[in-house]
Amino acid sequence: MMTTNIAEVLNNCIQKVRRLPITAEMEFLRDMFQRWFNGRREQAGKNPTYLGKAAVGHCKERNEWSLTYNVYPIEFTRYLVKDGKHDGLVDIKHRTCTCRNWDLDQLPCDHAIAVARFTKTNFNSLCHEYYNTS
Structure with a gap:
């Protein structure tokens, strides 16, 4: 539909x-x-998480892509993520990445998910509230 x-x-x-x-x-x-x-x-x-099914699917796929990325802290909320092709500069506070995927669909890009793993943060909290089941 x-x-x-x-x-x-x-x-x-x-x-x-x-x-x-x-x-x-x-x-x-x-x-x-x-x-x-x-x-x-x-x-x-x-749903086992508070995110919708489509958002969970996108995040799982991006999580798999980010498993081999290297994360380098720049400041407290900014990180350089090297993926071997298109490196990303992630700003967790402003929820942006230079790859612009996070800005486009308001779901964390693979660079942001790599940062979440690096900081031991749940990447589901980086998704926009529109994707919440509530």
């Missing part, structure tokens, strides 16, 4: 009730949305 036009999704869902009176059609839509949101809330409650 996330990649499909929402108008197409709703149009497909209400095909069977389209000929009913408008009040019945609106009641059908209310009930359908209620079931959808409740199902998603229940799924989020079963």
